[in-house]
Amino acid sequence: MTVRLILAKGREKSLLRRHPWVFSGAVARMEGKARRGETIDVCDSQGKWLARAAFSPDSQIRARVWSWQQDESVDIAFFVRRLQAAQQLRDWLAVRDGLDSYRLIAGESDGMPGVTIDRFGSFLVLQLLSAGAEYQRPAIISALQQCYPDCNIYDRSDVAVRKKEGLELSQGPVCGALPPDLLPISEHGMKLLVDIRTGHKTGYYLDQRDSRFATRRYAQDKRVLNCFSYTGGFAVSALLGGCSEVISVDTSQAALDVARQNVELNGLDVSKAQFVRDDVFKLLRSYRDNGERFDLIVMDPPKFVENKNQLAGACRGYKDINMLAMQLLNPGGMLMTFSCSGLMATDLFQKIIADAAVDAHRDVQFIEQFRQAADHPVIASYPEGLYLKGFACRVL
Numbered sequence: 001m002t003v004r005l006i007l008a009k010g011r012e013k014s015l016l017r018r019h020p021w022v023f024s025g026a027v028a029r030m031e032g033k034a035r036r037g038e039t040i041d042v043c044d045s046q047g048k049w050l051a052r053a054a055f056s057p058d059s060q061i062r063a064r065v066w067s068w069q070q071d072e073s074v075d076i077a078f079f080v081r082r083l084q085a086a087q088q089l090r091d092w093l094a095v096r097d098g099l100d101s102y103r104l105i106a107g108e109s110d111g112m113p114g115v116t117i118d119r120f121g122s123f124l125v126l127q128l129l130s131a132g133a134e135y136q137r138p139a140i141i142s143a144l145q146q147c148y149p150d151c152n153i154y155d156r157s158d159v160a161v162r163k164k165e166g167l168e169l170s171q172g173p174v175c176g177a178l179p180p181d182l183l184p185i186s187e188h189g190m191k192l193l194v195d196i197r198t199g200h201k202t203g204y205y206l207d208q209r210d211s212r213f214a215t216r217r218y219a220q221d222k223r224v225l226n227c228f229s230y231t232g233g234f235a236v237s238a239l240l241g242g243c244s245e246v247i248s249v250d251t252s253q254a255a256l257d258v259a260r261q262n263v264e265l266n267g268l269d270v271s272k273a274q275f276v277r278d279d280v281f282k283l284l285r286s287y288r289d290n291g292e293r294f295d296l297i298v299m300d301p302p303k304f305v306e307n308k309n310q311l312a313g314a315c316r317g318y319k320d321i322n323m324l325a326m327q328l329l330n331p332g333g334m335l336m337t338f339s340c341s342g343l344m345a346t347d348l349f350q351k352i353i354a355d356a357a358v359d360a361h362r363d364v365q366f367i368e369q370f371r372q373a374a375d376h377p378v379i380a381s382y383p384e385g386l387y388l389k390g391f392a393c394r395v396l
Contacts, residue, residue, distance in 0.1 A: 003032035003040045004047075005055070005063055012044040015051055015065070018381035020108045022053065022063040036166055037135025039066065039074045054113070054132020058166030064113035064132050074136065079112070079143035086110045087147070093374050101185040101194070102375040103206050109379040114165075115140065118202040120194055123179050124148060125202040128157045131165040141174055152176030156202050171197075182258065184265065188213045190236050191265045193258050200230060207372040207388050208233065208300065211338065214368065215298065216241030218334045218392065222295035225249070225287075225328070227280045227321075232259025232273075234298045234336075239268040243296070247274040249283055284324035297325045299337040300390075304344075311343055318349065319356045326360035329395040338370065338390035346389040353391060360395075368392035 007015075011026035022042060034040050034055040042051045042063055049070050053063035066074045083105070090102050104124070105117035114130025124144055128134045134157075144153055153174035162169055179196040186192075187209055196203040212233045219241030226235045229248035232255075238246045248259050256275040263273050276283065280301070299321060305314035318339060325335050339349045350366070357364040370390035372378075378385035 001032065003030065003034040003038070003055070005030055005040050005042045005053070006047070007042065007044050007050075009045040012050060015042065018065075018068060020053075020065040020113050020382055021061045022065075024060050024062045027062055035135075037131035037133075039132070039135075054130065054135065056131035056165055059131065059164050061130075064108075064130055066111075066113070066132070074139075076139045076142045076146070079136070079140050080146055082111050083143055083147045089377070090375055097188055097209070098186060099209075101187065101204075101206065103373075104375075106376050106385070108382045109377045109385045112140075116202065117144070118204075118206060119151075120179075120183055120185055120196060120203060122151050123183065123196060124151045124153045125196055126153060126155050126157065126174065127159060127202060128155075128170070129159055129161050129165070131167065134162075134165070134167050145175065152179070154179055154196055156196070182261070187233075188237075190233070190240065190262075192233055192236065192262055193231065193265065195231075195258065205230065205233070207340075207376050208338070209373040211300075211336065211370045211390055212237045214370065214392070215296075215336065218296050218336070219243040219246075222334075223293070224296045224298070225294045225325075226298045227284075227325070228299070228301045229259055229275075230255050232256075232262045232275075234300065235259060235273060236262050236266055236268065238296070238298075239263065239272060240266070243272070245272050245274070247276060249276045249278055249280055251277065251279060253277050281321060281324070284321070284328065288324060288327050292328060293330050294328050294333060295330055296334045296336070297329060299325050299335065300340075301338070303341045304339070305341040308343060314341060314344065315348070315352055318344070318352045319359070322353055322356035323360045326357060326362045326364070326395050329362075331396060333395050334367070335364075335393045335395055336370075336390065337393065338388065340388050342384060342387035344389070346386075349389055350391065353393060357395070363396040365394040365396065366391050367394050 008028040040055045051065040052067040053065045101120045114133035116127040118125045157170040182193040194203040215237040219238040224238045224246040226248040235246045235248045372388040
């Protein structure tokens with residue numbers, strides 16, 4: 001008999017709206033004992049069946065919903081259906097944008113909570129971030145092998161969030177060939193090198209694809225500063241857009257070395273590109289004090305906020321860095337600025353930019369708004385799936 005999680009009275013409302021999480025405070029009791037990650041049934045206080053979910057005793061998110069259908073089992077066939085549905089939604093995108101790489105599974109929004117799968121050519125990179133995802137690892141891998149028999153699978157479940165689920169970090173080959181040190185992928189006519197084994201996230205920031213492409217519209221004859229550049233995707237796009245110069249700044253020399261290779265790989269003029277290893281905050285202040293000026297600045301920092309307690313500090317960080325950027329822009333210059341912090345709401349981020357403009361003594365016009373690319377969908381019942389937001393701002 002399947003273990004049942006019984007909700008406290010009145011705590012079923014979010015599940016009736018198909019939100020896929022059950023928090024620990026909503027649990028009245030468990031009927032039976034479940035292992036970490038095991039599939040359980042979630043019922044309301046009267047015992048009415050609501051969902052089939054994965055149990056996570058170590059997390060504040062006590063259960064994550066796999067299915068809303070009582071007659072649906074969570075097995076290999078279940079994951080095959082999820083993968084096939086997700087692939088169908090990505091096929092049009094790959095054709096439209098000339099992609100060989102994209103996010104295949106975006107967790108809850110693709111009906112697979114705690115699961116991220118990115119495709120880079122013939123490599124599938126797997127991240128299992130929840131207890132339920134880890135428990136279903138054999139079934140998920142079997143489904144991938146069934147759906148993608150010619151692909152290699154590599155595990156990048158080396159993310160700290162697994163510790164909140166009581167899981168150890170995991171990384172390495174699952175099946176097939178090892179990925180090369182740098183794997184070339186295609187995006188909007190660009191060739192970009194990806195480090196699957198040790199790169200950020202699963203190797204690359206696929207979610208910023210649309211924003212990188214948009215850079216070309218603003219780059220013509222512009223002097224560009226690319227902050228937190230990583231491997232230089234924005235720099236390559238700016239050069240393709242006809243910029244006069246682009247300076248890429250990052251703290252990682254290895255990332256900057258790949259950025260240089262990406263410029264060369266696309267047959268672009270390396271003499272127009274500089275690669276500076278430095279702390280962005282310090283460098284911006286130095287540029288300001290030395291009278292440096294730019295026409296376009298890309299500000300794509302790492303996540304500043306991991307939990308609600310860090311939100312106030314993150315707001316100060318975003319305000320400071322955007323203020324400095326505005327002070328460096330020529331009148332009429334463009335600031336493309338982003339936040340990948342899920343806890344940073346879009347309207348709050350916009351207000352921070354407005355406040356930064358006041359402190360910089362500049363006027364700002366919001367020209368264009370960005371979000372994560374279409375292979376990172378947000379299902380309506382799970383608004384938390386929207387985490388990346390950005391704006392193109394004209395600084396007067």
